[in-house]
Amino acid sequence: xxxxxxxxxxxxxxxxxxxxxxxxxxxxxxxxxxxxxxxxxxxxxxxxxxxxxxxxxxxxxxxxxxxxxxxxxxxxxxxxxxxxxxxxxxxxxxxxxxxxxxxxxxxxxxxxxxxx
Amino acid sequence: xxxxxxxxxxxxxxxxxxxxxxxxxxxxxxxxxxxxxxxxxxxxxxxxxxxxxxxxxxxxxxxxxxxxxxxxxxxxxxxxxxxxxxxxxxxxxxxxxxxxxxxxxxxxxxxxxxx
Numbered sequence: 001x002x003x004x005x006x007x008x009x010x011x012x013x014x015x016x017x018x019x020x021x022x023x024x025x026x027x028x029x030x031x032x033x034x035x036x037x038x039x040x041x042x043x044x045x046x047x048x049x050x051x052x053x054x055x056x057x058x059x060x061x062x063x064x065x066x067x068x069x070x071x072x073x074x075x076x077x078x079x080x081x082x083x084x085x086x087x088x089x090x091x092x093x094x095x096x097x098x099x100x101x102x103x104x105x106x107x108x109x110x111x112x113x114x115x116x
Numbered sequence: 117x118x119x120x121x122x123x124x125x126x127x128x129x130x131x132x133x134x135x136x137x138x139x140x141x142x143x144x145x146x147x148x149x150x151x152x153x154x155x156x157x158x159x160x161x162x163x164x165x166x167x168x169x170x171x172x173x174x175x176x177x178x179x180x181x182x183x184x185x186x187x188x189x190x191x192x193x194x195x196x197x198x199x200x201x202x203x204x205x206x207x208x209x210x211x212x213x214x215x216x217x218x219x220x221x222x223x224x225x226x227x228x229x230x231x
Binding site for chain 1 (some may be wrong): 120132150158160162165209211220221222223224225
């Protein structure tokens with residue numbers, strides 16, 4: 001079935017370090033791909049998205065490229081800040097048919113802690 | 117942008133009582149809203165798809181009679197946890213979107229604690 005696999009955390013980095021959080025997916029058709037961020041005590045916020053192969057989503061210094069050939073959507077940031085500490089979720093969406101069209105399938109989340 | 121408001125943000129209730137959680141789309145109409153549940157240190161799991169004017173579609177393993185969903189208007193869906201038990205304690209989040217391609221907007225979530 002359709003699924004999302006993320007690297008397991010927690011990930012601990014020093015400020016200004018380079019960040020990569022791996023995400024791969026399994027899906028039929030052509031899903032849209034998303035990264036969501038959840039700050040402590042808050043709900044999810046959309047961080048970036050890509051809707052077709054080779055699209056690059058970017059926001060707040062984060063980037064992810066939709067790679068169909070490797071079914072991946074890895075999240076990267078060149079220089080993390082303490083304020084980036086949060087849980088990051090990779091997700092996919094698509095028209096899977098039936099009553100659940102459009103619902104998101106999430107990875108398990110990766111907790112990032114950035115130390116000053 | 118699309119805004120989804122969820123209320124309450126946290127609630128504590130006694131075992132056996134019912135709790136209602138509201139999810140509102142503030143600046144768009146949503147014929148479909150989604151309800152998720154998040155266990156500690158785990159991902160969100162889709163519970164059900166709420167459809168305006170019709171019955172909700174529940175995911176496998178989710179008890180329909182325990183988690184009552186009502187989507188009476190294009191801007192409001194409610195989730196009622198009936199006869200709550202401590203194992204129902206969790207973080208519940210709703211989401212909606214005016215257009216799938218835009219990405220989904222989530223409510224801020226409701227932390228339910230059943231004592």
